[in-house]
Amino acid sequence: MSNLKIVMFVFSLFLVSMAFGEGKKFKINGWAPELSEGEMLVIVNRLDGVDTLAQAPLVNGKFVLEGELEKPCVALIKVAQYNGGFIFLLDTDAPYEMRLWQDKKEEIKGGKLQEELNAYKEIVEKANKGMNKLKGEIKKASSEKHYKTAGELQKKLARMREDAQKELDALVEKNKDNLFAAYIQTIGMEQMNLDALKACYQRLSEKARQLEPGKQVAARIQALEGVEVNAMAPNFTLWTPDGKEVAMYDVKGKIKIIDFWASWCGPCRLENPNMVKLYQDFKDKGLTVMSVSLDEKKDKWTEAIQKDGLKWLHLSDLKGWKGEIVKLYNIDGVPTIFVLDENNRIIAKNLRGEKLRAFVEERLK
Secondary structure (H helix, E strand, C coil): CHHHHHHHHCCCCCCEEEECCCCEEEEEEEECCCCCEEEEEEEEEECCEEEEEEEEEEECCEEEEEEEECCCEEEEEEECCCCCCCCCEEECCCCEEEEECCCCCEEEECCHHHHHHHHHHHHHHHHHHHHHHHHHHHHHHHHCCCHHHHHHHHHHHHHHHHHHHHHHHHHHHHCCCCHHHHHHHCCCHHHCCHHHHHHHHHHCCHHHHCCHHHHHHHHHHHHHHCCCCCCECCCCEEECCCCCEEEHHHCCCCEEEEEEECCCCHHHHHHHHHHHHHHHHHHHHCEEEEEEECCCCHHHHHHHHHHHCCCCEEEECCCHHHCHHHHHCCCCCCCEEEEEECCCEEEEECCCHHHHHHHHHHHCC
16 A cells, blocks of 8 residues: 555545435535635536535625435535535534634544544554655665665664554454445546456445445446457547548447547657558558547647657547546546457557557467
8 A cells, every 4th residue: 555545635636425314314514614605516516417405605704504315425625616526424413613724734523434534544643754754764774775674664663654544443443344444445446457446345335335436437447448458449439630520439440449538648649650550560560559548629630640650540629637438438547548359349459569460460370
């Protein structure tokens, strides 16, 4: 675990978990001392969409949010005109008091679930502080060639990490059937590969799997399985630079390469000469290439196509990372390459350069 799951506090996502009895109300009294006015929102993120649960004005830095829910959910609290927010676990068993600062510092009190999250965060922060101190000492000892001391400190670091993880695991085990445990187990799932996701799901209890975080993991697994090697590649329809609509299944070839790229992607542009040579050598033997761009500006897209000499099919919806194709193929970075057979079955992923060439050459013998 990298820095003991401190990723749970990445403030670009700011998930909030809430647990309620049916029809019960929650109340949040808050203070954001650096803001004098605005509007506070509580937003819930579910598999089927996003809802606003509560909203209230921010007056002289203070706000009161009230609402109700029937069951636990994942949500976001934020100032309407700003990005970001703060993770917390909300229950209806107690009123909440919040102090929020723009430097991501927060004080949140109220509810048993939040108490557990606070305890978890305290363990993480304490352990990371100690480990960072040890890492500095290890670096110093190594630079001074005190290798024996550095080795002893490395062992101490490993024990510290192990002890902290045991504390975290015990806390999660104590709460294995509630929303806290479900949420903790699913932290960072967008960065997990399929095997890691399946292991995460296996750690969830049956009750936890029925909660929103558990359902999200299941949905993520299903989505990833849909674009794994041996799966049938999902069909999609996009547009060429001149506006022609093209469905992927209508594009024929013994071997089809779908190359996700963008004009602003340095590694993509560096790889383009290899793809050009590959296409020239095998296009008459059954190779088809289609590039799907994550650009948002048409002029940048077409300029890159012309400059790099990419003489094959190009498609895009010019929606960048917000396009449906990104979700459909679970694209989390570019370049990303899928190799399909003539029946649109995925036979390889993310081969580049000589490895891609050798694979295509072998298949088109």
